[in-house]
Amino acid sequence: IPLARSRMQGYAAFANKIWNASRFALIHIDTELKSAKAIDRDDLSSVERWILSRLNETTRSVNKALSAFRFDEASNTLYQFFWHEFCDWYIEMVKPVLLDRHGTAQNKAKAKRVLLQVLDRSLRLLHPFMPFITEEIWQKLGGIEPSIMVTPYPVAEEVLEDREAERLISAVKAITTVVRNVRAERGFTPKDRFRLHVRADAPREATFLRDYSYLLVELARLSEVVINGEPPSGAHHDVVEGFAIAIEFPQKVVTxxxxxxxxxxxxxxxxxxxxxxxxxxxxxxxxxxxxxxxxxxxxxxxxxxxxxxxxxxxx
Known part of the structure; x- marks a missing residue:
């Protein structure tokens, strides 16, 4: 079997990613698994419903792949979820709440419970592929069982599926990516903040964007998000996942x-x-x-x- 050094370096980087993400979570989690309260899904934010829905879909895909002995597909699905959804997006989205930059003490408590649940299930899903690091981290979560090896392997639960939350958070991610790309293409740095206009015709979508505009401000490094306002002439216009956006750039001095x-x-x-x-x-x-x-x-x-x-x- 060919052994590529670059692939091994990639696996080492993934193990490091798991360790660092878990360390971040453990700093903020103040409850052990065995004493954690049950999560009331109806009381969760769209961000929390989104990550639980994505984790549920990942769980379904992994179990399907394992049943077909497609261990490569199962491991790749877990890699994509943990690195690109849990680390790259969810942790960044939950930071404003955990670091007291947004929300209430109640929001923070819910965010901690969801973070604990997502980390626990992710580690159990990863355990057959990466037994040592997942065991080491899981022991710090304070579970009832003596080892992650004897915990039930996660299965998909229909109640966790939330396509609407996935659609709306997907739009936030896509808008953030467009803003970042346009900023780089125009030579602005992350320190340069500007106003973003978003057109949302449906009342429900407009309400969502107003409630979660802080995500765009944090992730895309904006000064303000204006919903259904009138963008000035000269703004950069685009359509992202059904939302018309306009980026209002400040006067730029090119060095x-x-x-x-x-x-x-x-x-x-x-x-x-x-x-x-x-x-x-x-x-x-x-x-x-x-x-x-x-x-x-x-x-x-x-x-x-x-x-x-x-x-x-x-x-």
């Missing part, structure tokens, strides 16, 4: 260093574009390569051209 950095990025992108154009001009490549590969190269070609145009606008 020589920023201009030089932008020029280097343009030259780097042009070099990749030239290489790709030569590849697409090769008749043998077009004739022999799988159609999916050719389409991917053509799509990348369009992306690079668009990126150069955006970078040139920043000069």
């Amino acid at each position: 020589p260093e920023q201009m030089e950095r932008t020029q280097r990025e343009i030259e780097k992108t042009r070099k990749e574009l030239a290489s790709l154009e030569a590849r697409l001009a090769n008749v043998e490549f077009i004739r022999n390569a799988p159609s999916a590969v050719v389409e991917q190269a053509q799509a990348r070609h369009s992306e690079l051209r668009a990126r150069i145009e955006k970078l040139q606008q920043n000069q």
Whole structure:
């Protein structure tokens, strides 16, 4: 079996991610598993319902993969959930509540209970694949059983499924990603904060965005989120998962260093574009390569051209 050093480094990085995320959780969790109160799902925030729904879907997918002896699919599903949903998004979303930047003491207590439950179930799901680190961390959670090895393996529960929470939080994630990308493309730094306008025609969606605008302020580093306001001329407009957004940029002073950095990025992108154009001009490549590969190269070609145009606008 081929052993790739880079893959081993990736697995080590994942173990480190599990350890650091668990350490963050343990700093804030003040209740042991054996004495934790049951979670009233009807009293949870959209963020909490979202992460429990995503964990439930992950649990369903992992059990299905294990039943089919697809251990590769099961491990990859857990990797994607823990790293990209639990660590990259959920922990960042819950920080404002845990660090007393948003919400009440009651909100904080609920956030701690959900964090404990999600970490517990995640560790139990991961245990067959990473037994030692999950056992070490789980022992710190104060469970009733003497070992994680004898705890029940999680199964999906229909009551935890919440497609509406998934849809709304997915929109928050997508809007955040767009704002971050546009900020970088225009040469702004994370220190530069600006106003975001969001159009929500449905009353329920407008209420959600008002209640959870703090997430966008925190995650996308904004000064303010305006719901259904009138954006000024010159704002950057986009449509993200059905929501029309407009980013109101401040007057920007471009320093020589920023201009030089932008020029280097343009030259780097042009070099990749030239290489790709030569590849697409090769008749043998077009004739022999799988159609999916050719389409991917053509799509990348369009992306690079668009990126150069955006970078040139920043000069």
